[in-house]
Amino acid sequence: MPYDAHGLQKMKIIGYADPKYSSKKGEYEVLVNPEKLDVAYTIEYEEKPAHGNIGTQMKFKKVNPAEMTFNFVFDGTGIIPGTEGKDVAEEISKLMKVICDFDGSIHRPYYCKMIWGNLASDHYYFTIFQGVLTQVTYQYKLFKPNGAPLRAMVVAKFKSAYEHGLRIAMERKSSPDLTHLRTVKEGDKLVLMTEEIYGTTDYYLEVARINGLDDFRQLQPGTQLYFPPIDQLSR
Numbered sequence: 732m733p734y735d736a737h738g739l740q741k742m743k744i745i746g747y748a749d750p751k752y753s754s755k756k757g758e759y760e761v762l763v764n765p766e767k768l769d770v771a772y773t774i775e776y777e778e779k780p781a782h783g784n785i786g787t788q789m790k791f792k793k794v795n796p797a798e799m800t801f802n803f804v805f806d807g808t809g810i811i812p813g814t815e816g817k818d819v820a821e822e823i824s825k826l827m828k829v830i831c832d833f834d835g836s837i838h839r840p841y842y843c844k845m846i847w848g849n850l851a852s853d854h855y856y857f858t859i860f861q862g863v864l865t866q867v868t869y870q871y872k873l874f875k876p877n878g879a880p881l882r883a884m885v886v887a888k889f890k891s892a893y894e895h896g897l898r899i900a901m902e903r904k905s906s907p908d909l910t911h912l913r914t915v916k917e918g919d920k921l922v923l924m925t926e927e928i929y930g931t932t933d934y935y936l937e938v939a940r941i942n943g944l945d946d947f948r949q950l951q952p953g954t955q956l957y958f959p960p961i962d963q964l965s966r
Contacts, residue, residue: 744759745844761803762817765804799862806882807819912957942956
């Protein structure tokens, strides 16, 4: 696998047709790993005047999806190892096909996954971001005598994007509307586990029945218990 001068594997950007990131449509391996990644989180509040004083109340509204900005260098001069003979315009075109081009079969550009890694990682590559392109700009900085670009900087901004069910699960990890699988630890009590997940102890006998527990008072550590969505339980 290709590495850069610092021993890092080259970043790959993979395009997918679906927000579950299961239908791969293409990929691009960068010429030069980005030297910096800008990550931005924004939180929205609604400002309400506080009665009786000059301050304002900041009522939380939402956390917006994370944004990540990548700065990619494209160089065809041969100064950077591994870039010898590369056509900068062609390489930028390959990148754009993965992150920006409109796919008529899905009526939109692709969802993108960025994976990266290093020699010390247990898994050579790991995902650092999943999302969609929101903006891309590129600047040509050096040209051949015939006008062909020799060096360029591409700045690509992405916003995190997930399949709806996964997004809800991430935002509401303890929601009673989701399926939960719990591994019993020493001292766990079914009544308390049920209350933690559903917000009430009303369902512990139903959970015991679903999991085939003969004695719900003596849970065995290491046992996995299934807690279905609340609408699948009967009182």
